[in-house]
Amino acid sequence: MTLCLLVGITLTAGAKEADYLLSTPNTTLCITAEVGKPLYFRYYGSKAEVGDIRATGRMLKYDAYPAFGTRCDAPYASLVKQHDGDNATKFVVDKVEKSTNGALTTLSVWLRDVAHSNLVVKVNYSAYNDCDVVKMNTEYFNNGKKPMVLQKYMSAVLPIQSDNCVLLQLDGSTKNECNEHTMPLPVGIHTIASQVGSRISQYNNASFMLGLDGKLEETACPVIAGTLVWMGNYHFEFHNTHIARTPTLFMGGINPAASDYTLAGGKSLVTPEMVLTYATNGKGEATRSLHRWARKHQLLDGTKEREVLLNSWEGVHFDISETSMVDMTKDFAALGGEMFVVDDGWFGDKYPRNNGTSSLGDWCIAPSKLPNGIRPLIDLAHNNGMKFGIWIEPEMVNVTSELYEKHPDWVLRHPDFEPTYGRGKTQLLLDLTNPKVQDHVFSVVDDLLTQYPDIYYIKWDNNMSMHNAQSQYLPKALQSNLTVDFTLALENILKRIRAKYPTVVIQLCASGGARLNYGFMPYFQEMWTSDQTDAYHRVLIQWGAMNFYPSNMLAAHVGSAFSKYTQRFIPIKYRFDVASMCRLGMEMVPAKLNDAEREYAKRAIAEYKNIRPVVQQGDLYRLVSPYEGKRDFTSLMYVTESKDRAVLFAYRHLFKHDMSNIIIRLQGLNPDAKYRIREVAPEVAGKPVKINGAVVSGRVLMQEGVVIPELVKGFTRNAPLGEVRAGNDFRSVILELTEVK
Ligand code: DGJ
Numbered sequence: 001m002t003l004c005l006l007v008g009i010t011l012t013a014g015a016k017e018a019d020y021l022l023s024t025p026n027t028t029l030c031i032t033a034e035v036g037k038p039l040y041f042r043y044y045g046s047k048a049e050v051g052d053i054r055a056t057g058r059m060l061k062y063d064a065y066p067a068f069g070t071r072c073d074a075p076y077a078s079l080v081k082q083h084d085g086d087n088a089t090k091f092v093v094d095k096v097e098k099s100t101n102g103a104l105t106t107l108s109v110w111l112r113d114v115a116h117s118n119l120v121v122k123v124n125y126s127a128y129n130d131c132d133v134v135k136m137n138t139e140y141f142n143n144g145k146k147p148m149v150l151q152k153y154m155s156a157v158l159p160i161q162s163d164n165c166v167l168l169q170l171d172g173s174t175k176n177e178c179n180e181h182t183m184p185l186p187v188g189i190h191t192i193a194s195q196v197g198s199r200i201s202q203y204n205n206a207s208f209m210l211g212l213d214g215k216l217e218e219t220a221c222p223v224i225a226g227t228l229v230w231m232g233n234y235h236f237e238f239h240n241t242h243i244a245r246t247p248t249l250f251m252g253g254i255n256p257a258a259s260d261y262t263l264a265g266g267k268s269l270v271t272p273e274m275v276l277t278y279a280t281n282g283k284g285e286a287t288r289s290l291h292r293w294a295r296k297h298q299l300l301d302g303t304k305e306r307e308v309l310l311n312s313w314e315g316v317h318f319d320i321s322e323t324s325m326v327d328m329t330k331d332f333a334a335l336g337g338e339m340f341v342v343d344d345g346w347f348g349d350k351y352p353r354n355n356g357t358s359s360l361g362d363w364c365i366a367p368s369k370l371p372n373g374i375r376p377l378i379d380l381a382h383n384n385g386m387k388f389g390i391w392i393e394p395e396m397v398n399v400t401s402e403l404y405e406k407h408p409d410w411v412l413r414h415p416d417f418e419p420t421y422g423r424g425k426t427q428l429l430l431d432l433t434n435p436k437v438q439d440h441v442f443s444v445v446d447d448l449l450t451q452y453p454d455i456y457y458i459k460w461d462n463n464m465s466m467h468n469a470q471s472q473y474l475p476k477a478l479q480s481n482l483t484v485d486f487t488l489a490l491e492n493i494l495k496r497i498r499a500k501y502p503t504v505v506i507q508l509c510a511s512g513g514a515r516l517n518y519g520f521m522p523y524f525q526e527m528w529t530s531d532q533t534d535a536y537h538r539v540l541i542q543w544g545a546m547n548f549y550p551s552n553m554l555a556a557h558v559g560s561a562f563s564k565y566t567q568r569f570i571p572i573k574y575r576f577d578v579a580s581m582c583r584l585g586m587e588m589v590p591a592k593l594n595d596a597e598r599e600y601a602k603r604a605i606a607e608y609k610n611i612r613p614v615v616q617q618g619d620l621y622r623l624v625s626p627y628e629g630k631r632d633f634t635s636l637m638y639v640t641e642s643k644d645r646a647v648l649f650a651y652r653h654l655f656k657h658d659m660s661n662i663i664i665r666l667q668g669l670n671p672d673a674k675y676r677i678r679e680v681a682p683e684v685a686g687k688p689v690k691i692n693g694a695v696v697s698g699r700v701l702m703q704e705g706v707v708i709p710e711l712v713k714g715f716t717r718n719a720p721l722g723e724v725r726a727g728n729d730f731r732s733v734i735l736e737l738t739e740v741k
Helices: 050-055 282-298 322-334 375-383 402-406 435-451 476-500 535-545 572-579 595-617 698-703
Strands: 019-023 027-032 040-046 078-081 091-101 104-113 119-128 134-142 148-160 166-171 179-184 188-193 207-211 223-229 234-240 248-254 261-263 268-270 273-279 309-311 339-342 387-392 396-398 427-429 457-460 505-508 526-528 554-558 583-586 619-624 633-639 645-652 674-680 695-697 731-740
Touching: 019 104, 019 119, 027 050, 027 119, 040 050, 040 148, 040 273, 148 223, 148 273, 179 535, 207 234, 207 248, 207 282, 223 248, 223 282, 261 268, 261 476, 273 282, 282 619, 322 339, 322 375, 339 375, 339 457, 375 387, 387 435, 396 402, 435 476, 535 554, 535 572, 535 633, 554 572, 572 583, 572 595, 572 645, 572 731, 583 595, 595 633, 595 645, 595 674, 595 731, 674 698, 695 698
Parallel strands: 309 339, 309 583, 339 387, 387 457, 457 505, 505 526, 526 554, 554 583
Antiparallel strands: 019 027, 027 040, 078 148, 091 104, 104 119, 119 134, 134 148, 134 268, 134 273, 148 248, 148 261, 166 179, 166 207, 188 234, 207 223, 223 273, 234 248, 396 427, 619 633, 633 645, 645 731, 674 695, 674 731
16 A cells, blocks of 8 residues: 655644645645545645635535446446446545656545456546646556446546536637637536547537636636547536535546447556646636646647748649749748648649549649649748648548548448548548558658658648548447547557657648647647638637637638638738737738738738747737627737736727727736837838837736727728728737836
């Protein structure tokens, strides 16, 4: 038996030896683990000692990992069917271990099933010492010889002492991702879940925020936020029973639906990590804690600057030719661009890729489209001082492809049913559980980077969910292992790729944001946030996503003035200003810009490079939400850690005659510092907004705020840039604040 108390544990009056505290700089989690007894969850909140938690009545006593079989009327996190059919479990603590790895301290509690000696579950609680984030997950062991079936195997159980929670969650669909929804947590059991197999954030997101005192405010009120680190189907349960003395209960983990997991004797299964943060100062603070954690610990190259790129997709779609690529490369270089990316349409020999109906799987250059290959394009980018990137969709195949002709058994499908096809009515998902398929997917990247080691960036797309959740590789008895094994296989492929290619920048895309989850982010540097490039729509999507994901993880591209998705015209300044709040890029044919737009784009890109360190690494403060109030305005800002620089974004969407000014109260500044204000990329060079040049104290900026009259004026200042006039709608301003020392 190993029983060690945590470093930093304070046993004060009222504390028992079996009380374990895990602390981050500002928060504490407490459990009670006594050998031979159930594991109890006691507290998650502000930094505190056991005595304080007990004395204030904030000490809960809730089964920390409830299993089916002991209290069958209560929610359970674990349901395990033994080979003889018995599914009742009674967990007691066997031992407790502590380990430290860099900034992370982990407390592992081993639970054994009193009724079945083969079943052991390790419950892990971890805390960082450099950000306010804790993590929970579990590990299931089958120590017997016969298989057992895991029917529910949650990662995390979090009892919350509040019966008045307000929930924020994200919902949406393609080109409308990450809509922010806030509502009182309904009475009963509320679930947020994904069952689509591989594009798990297609309709919702494995993240949530809970305001604990009947409100969910930006700058005040206690908040718990969470996000599950998992590339596969997920399941969140919020139990809000309103039974006196029963806490609100959150559970999160792998979605058990159609995923009974057969665990062979001697095997184990590690469940994904549930990441949690607790904030006393509202959801703004919760967001900033998650962003800091992500940049430091989860997102690949999270503190490295991201380049400004042009992607060919919206400009030419499948119409890739040497001429069009050469022109785009040169024109983008002239705007100050840093990278050119060739999107879909460059591959397929026997079946050249001209639309979505063929060629996936045949990752060789289409001679009919690029007769000289991509070498000249890579060299051209380099000769123009830019990097080069290329699109692939390696987990897929079209039935019209040489790959499918050779390996029809490599796809997910039921052998007796006509499969459900994806895009182009011919697309199918490869069966990643098959080791030969894993080698193939690895080799798609490996071959490309072996042949062209100077490819700097890959866009990894995924345009089909797991419509056919049957493996031709797994035996019938293990079909319900598919969703988990598929996800683990994907992770193995990504690990292999990263072991060989640690530095290549890989963007994750899934028809936009259908894979927005931290599970992917140790392997990818960024995510294509959405195919929706209408800048107004993008404000809503980016705002929603940034509740949980930082700006440098979210690719945001300036599309054409006319959005084919919304049939709306938006002027170039607003489009640039919206994309500049994340990782800036462009998605158009630059040659189609008129002179004034081209001049503006050049200035905007140069200015972005200037503010990039603040935008990509600063702390986010949300000032005016597009989801609240009149919804006419949106404003947010980034502030450096030392508070010496900040960048404010302010957008006024639709125009109304005689609109009232909005006071934007800034946040996150040093109240005692003075800041010089400078407009970034004014609409007309040399004619900035009136506030430009002012020097104002942080205190006044935060307490009294700023009013930018140019935002509410009609067409009196300057005509919007570009041939296509959006009238008075869609005005925006970016202000840079620099501390005057
Ligand atoms: C879907 C992506 O979201 C787009 O950006 C583009 O890459 C297309 N796929 C290409 O087929």
